[in-house]
Amino acid sequence: MSTEEKVLSEEDKLKKLEETFDMERAKYSKKISALVPMIKELNTIAEAQVLMLSYRQMLVDELHKFRTVVYKHKSNDRNTKKLRIEYYKRNYDMKLDSKEMTEYINSDMTLRIQKIDLVENHISYILETISTLDKMGFAIKNKIAVEEINYKGNI
DSSP, X not given: OOHHHHHHHHHHHHHHHHHHHHHHHHHHHHHHHHHHHHXXXXXXXXXXXXXXXXXXHHHHHHHHHHHHHHHHHHHHHHHHHXXXXXXXXXXXXXXXXXXXXXXXXXXXXXHXXXXXXXXXXXXXXXXXXXXXXXXXXXXXXXXXXXXXHHHHHHO
């Protein structure tokens, strides 16, 4: 497999990863949007709580998985960077200063960096979604408190 084919393959993998993350974000957006009307009604609020906590736990599991991926990739990137520095110092045809070497290495690692950026962006989405679910939990608590006050006021 040529270097060009490898790059195309890596670009395809990157595009597929982005599509997968887009589908996952759409899935969770749909699930959370379905919870909002359930919070309005007292007879569905318990089910909304159960679903909300379930979705939250799924997202926490995903968050842990992706943070592990980022950690492993960054560790591999450090090793790759060391290897590329050695290559440019010892085997490259031209003598490069440190700025040029950094630019060459960053160019070599562009797809790897993009992949990590995609995963970190997805981690940010997961964190924001967890925050939204936490806020929904407070909204449910407040809804129940208001209903209790209204019920006591009608007695």
